[in-house]
Amino acid sequence: MSVEQKIHKLALEYSQRLKKSIEFRLQEMQNDDRSHFLIYQVLGVSEQEGRLVDEYQNKGRFLYKYAGSFLEEAAKLCFLEKFPDARSIRIPNTQGSRPKTFEIDCLVDKNALEIKWRDATTDGDHITKEHTRIQAIVDAKYIPIRVMFYYPNRSQAIRIQQALETLYKGAGGKYFYNETAWKYIKDTTDINLLEILKKIAKENEHGV
Incomplete structure (x- = not known):
């Protein structure tokens, strides 16, 4: 099976899991207490609109979760195709006691890759946590990317x-985002992940 076929199969699996999770949650919501709709109405939001807001908020949570997990796993497939010894590992936290270990999403030789589909956090503590993680990676003699x-x-x-x-x-590490992230995948693995995903999206759009 080619890497493109593997990614296509992965996309189908995630799509089915997403659909099932959303269907189950919407079914659960049929029995939810909706007394809080009173406050929606006080703020000028109708009961029908409030119901849609709650439904799409729940759908959004699942969509973001599955979208992120899928893209991160698809990127790992590209690295594994080029570097069969690539793997996820845990390293000790040499800077503190919590957490005891940090996970490296994909270790390729000495390159410790942190793969994110997006990161919209506004929490300042996020910087401190990442600084600790980066230092632990350096202490483990890896290059943070x-x-x-x-x-x-x-x-x-x-x-x-x-x-x-x-x-x-x-x-001493590297940071790739937007176009440079897609280019890094292509240059490092010889796999054009972005084009593969565009192809799958087009197939879905036309119902192929």
């Missing part, structure tokens, strides 16, 4: 990412 496919839109989240980029580069 962050690959993030989609950059956030909001200014506070962008500032967080800019700070993380500084941390990675300051530790």
